[in-house]
Structure formats: C-alpha cells, structure tokens
Amino acid sequence: MPYPAGHKLKVREQIITSAARAFRTNGVRNISLPFIMKGAGLTHGGFYAHFKNKDQLVIETFHFAITDTIKLLQSVADKKADQPRIEMIIEFYLSSVHRDQTEVGCILPALAGEISQLSLDVRKAYTDELKRFMEFIADAGNIDLSKSYALVSSMIGTIALARAVNDSQFSDQLLLAGRIQAKGILEAK
Incomplete structure (x- = not known):
C-alpha cells in the first residue's frame, strides 16, 4: 500500500526536527x-532515502533552526507594543529560559565551538545562517549591520558562556552583564 501524499516530506521534517534538538x-x-532517527521515531536504515549524508542533514538543519529561532524571537518582540522590539529580543535571548532550554534554543551558540572543525560546506551553511540572523537583528533593531555584528557576537558569546559554567549564580550574572552590554551596543554611536 503506497504512502499518502506528503508522507516523505513529513518524515523529512521529523528527521530535521530531531536533528535540530540533538x-x-x-x-x-x-x-x-541512529540517534537522530530514533528521536524522529524511525529506524536509521531510512536515513538515506531522505539525505545523501550527514552534512546535508546538518546544512538543512541549520536553516530550519535559524528560521525557528527567528520566528520565536519575532513572537517575543510582538508581545509588548510599548517596548522596543530589539530590547524584547535581547531580554529573551539573554534569559535563563533561553539558556536552560538548549533543545529549542538558538543553534548558533550551541555549535560555535565546534563549527570550525566541520566540513567547508557545513561551515559555509553556518556562516550563511549567521549572516541571516544578523540581518534579522539589524532589521528588528533598525540598526546598521556593523552594530548588528557586534550585538549578535555579544549575545552569542554571553549565552554560550552562561550555558558552559557550572555555577548558576555566576551564569545569571553573565546573563545580566550581557543584557546590559547588549543594550549599550544599541546606544553607542
């Protein structure tokens, strides 16, 4: 019996969603x-019906994950009309909620430390998605790209360090300092 229309696309999305969490x-x-396929509720034997190799999955997952993060940050920014959108984004991105929910958080800080050791194709995809994220931040804050580069670099570094340390009070202090510095970047001439 043949699968219903759209089945293969749905399965591919399940695999990418599982990969993004992982x-x-x-x-x-x-x-x-096999871990990714198990997370999607599938056996690992079916992987190659959807992707030619792990690099292709990683590349597609980057795009999915950044799209997901941008949608999340847009919804956060839309919640309070009385506060600047970019400040809402900074507050959420550099929050304990974002720090603690790595499986649904931004993929950029999660992979920043290992990306340079992966293939050139994967590094290019990461670079492209980082640029796309920086353009989103520039648009959301109505700031130029140069300021966005500094802001995003500060935000990614802050959340990466806040996730890395084993002292929760210190981690919270890093987040607070990061929020203050990020807002300072916005105000800099």
Whole structure:
C-alpha cells in the first residue's frame, strides 16, 4: 500500500526536527544518525532515502533552526507594543529560559565551538545562517549591520558562556552583564 501524499516530506521534517534538538543540545560531532532517527521515531536504515549524508542533514538543519529561532524571537518582540522590539529580543535571548532550554534554543551558540572543525560546506551553511540572523537583528533593531555584528557576537558569546559554567549564580550574572552590554551596543554611536 503506497504512502499518502506528503508522507516523505513529513518524515523529512521529523528527521530535521530531531536533528535540530540533538545538535542544539549535544553538538554535531557527538550525535549519530541512529540517534537522530530514533528521536524522529524511525529506524536509521531510512536515513538515506531522505539525505545523501550527514552534512546535508546538518546544512538543512541549520536553516530550519535559524528560521525557528527567528520566528520565536519575532513572537517575543510582538508581545509588548510599548517596548522596543530589539530590547524584547535581547531580554529573551539573554534569559535563563533561553539558556536552560538548549533543545529549542538558538543553534548558533550551541555549535560555535565546534563549527570550525566541520566540513567547508557545513561551515559555509553556518556562516550563511549567521549572516541571516544578523540581518534579522539589524532589521528588528533598525540598526546598521556593523552594530548588528557586534550585538549578535555579544549575545552569542554571553549565552554560550552562561550555558558552559557550572555555577548558576555566576551564569545569571553573565546573563545580566550581557543584557546590559547588549543594550549599550544599541546606544553607542
């Protein structure tokens, strides 16, 4: 009996969603294809019906994950009309909620430390998605790209360090300092 129309696309989306959760939490190199497929509720034998290799999955997952993060940040920014959108984004991005929910958080800080050790194609995809995220931040804050580069770099560094340390009070202090500095970048001439 043939699968219904759209079945293959739905399964592909399940695999990418599982990969995004896994990569956000554990990085790329530490995650096996069987682990990703199990997370999608599938056996690993079906992977190659959807992707030619792990790099293709990683590349498509980057695009999915950044699209997901942008949608989330847009919804956060839209919640309070009385506060500047970019400030709402900074407050959420550099929050304990975002820090603690790595499986649905931004993939950029999760992979920043290992991306340079992956293939050129994967690094290009990461670079393209980082640029896309920086353009989103520039638009959301009505700031130029140069200021967005500084702001996003500060935000990614802050959340990466806040996730890395084992002292929760220190982590909270890093987040607070990061929020203050990020807002200072906005105000700089």
